[in-house]
Amino acid sequence: MIIIMNSQATKADIEAIESRLADFGFKTHPIYGETKTVIGAVGDKRRLSMNQLLMMKGVENIVPIMKPYKLAGRELQKTQSVITVGNTEIGGNKLTVIAGPCAIESNEQFTEIAKRVKASGATILRGGAYKPRSSPYSFAGLEEEGLKIMRSAGDEVGLPICTEVLDTREVDMVASYADMLQIGARNMQNFKLLREVGKHKKPILLKRGLSSTIEEWLMAAEYIMSEGNENVILCERGIRTFEPSTRNTFDISAIPVTKELSHLPIIADPSHAAGIAKYVGSIAKGAVAAGADGVMIEVHNCPEKAMSDGEQSLTPDMFDELIREMKPIADAVGRVL
Ligand code: PEP
Ligand code: MN
Numbered sequence: 477m478i479i480i481m482n483s484q485a486t487k488a489d490i491e492a493i494e495s496r497l498a499d500f501g502f503k504t505h506p507i508y509g510e511t512k513t514v515i516g517a518v519g520d521k522r523r524l525s526m527n528q529l530l531m532m533k534g535v536e537n538i539v540p541i542m543k544p545y546k547l548a549g550r551e552l553q554k555t556q557s558v559i560t561v562g563n564t565e566i567g568g569n570k571l572t573v574i575a576g577p578c579a580i581e582s583n584e585q586f587t588e589i590a591k592r593v594k595a596s597g598a599t600i601l602r603g604g605a606y607k608p609r610s611s612p613y614s615f616a617g618l619e620e621e622g623l624k625i626m627r628s629a630g631d632e633v634g635l636p637i638c639t640e641v642l643d644t645r646e647v648d649m650v651a652s653y654a655d656m657l658q659i660g661a662r663n664m665q666n667f668k669l670l671r672e673v674g675k676h677k678k679p680i681l682l683k684r685g686l687s688s689t690i691e692e693w694l695m696a697a698e699y700i701m702s703e704g705n706e707n708v709i710l711c712e713r714g715i716r717t718f719e720p721s722t723r724n725t726f727d728i729s730a731i732p733v734t735k736e737l738s739h740l741p742i743i744a745d746p747s748h749a750a751g752i753a754k755y756v757g758s759i760a761k762g763a764v765a766a767g768a769d770g771v772m773i774e775v776h777n778c779p780e781k782a783m784s785d786g787e788q789s790l791t792p793d794m795f796d797e798l799i800r801e802m803k804p805i806a807d808a809v810g811r812v813l
Pocket of ligand 2: 578774784785
């Protein structure tokens with residue numbers, strides 16, 4: 477980092493900064509100018525409080541040189557991460573297609589959807605057994621019963637399964653069924669939950685928070701990775717804006733931006749972004765064109781009867797058509813679908 481001293485800073489002020497930085501193991505290199513001095517400082521700033529340094533006499537500003545997300549960022553790992561989930565990989569040449577209902581409602585419902593999406597080309601099944609609903613009166617999922625249904629359907633069709641975990645106390649149990657754990661948008665900054673899933677080896681699909689910046693999202697990934705689990709996959713699912721015509725606003729720019737800043741794969745979730753089934757396909761195709769490593773699509777065999785997110789769910793036929801429409805786009809950007 478570079479510490480910029482103000483024009484009133486005395487030699488004693490500069491020495492005090494250097495001595496404070498030395499206490500934290502930093503090497504300092506002051507450059508004395510005509511009116512101002514800047515101090516280059518090299519070291520590990522994890523234990524150092526920038527705010528306290530800023531409060532010291534004579535300091536005008538501090539400019540960090542390295543990004544705060546060391547493990548999630550590209551500065552220390554240049555190559556793209558490819559993450560294994562069951563019998564498939566996310567982040568390689570092949571596009572990932574995660575599909576399934578918002579919630580697991582019954583064995584018949586989930587197994588039928590699983591068979592249909594697999595036949596169309598899905599590579600991972602999704603479904604919620606623990607649902608974070610906006611209303612306390614809405615269906616909140618079948619809980620462990622739902623996980624059992626999901627596991628057996630996944631095994632039957634031969635696809636890995638991804639499901640959300642809401643509570644630190646349930647991480648071990650959910651991980652004993654699932655191949656990939658989802659951290660939902662509402663929990664992106666539930667730091668205890670992030671640390672808990674970080675202690676596991678199962679891959680984590682980390683959704684972007686409803687109103688989170690890309691840096692906050694990458695710092696959430698850093699929480700998980702700093703506990704030892706480097707298998708993190710980002711998922712852009714739309715953010716809150718002033719635009720009411722869709723449920724959220726799909727941030728297409730998040731794809732190239734996170735690709736530049738991070739080596740982690742990124743999946744697009746056009747279903748929760750759009751909130752309306754007829755817009756899902758266009759957003760999915762746009763995301764593939766923009767370089768997403770895959771898509772996550774909500775599919776229901778009878779959307780009008782779905783117990784959650786029916787309005788945004790595609791029927792199996794619509795999903796099949798979307799996969800066919802995505803193929804030439806995948807080809808054009810050099811991905812296999
Ligand atoms: C979901 O995937 O069903 C879900 C609840 O997503 P989000 O956390 O993005 O709202
Ligand atoms: Mn949903």
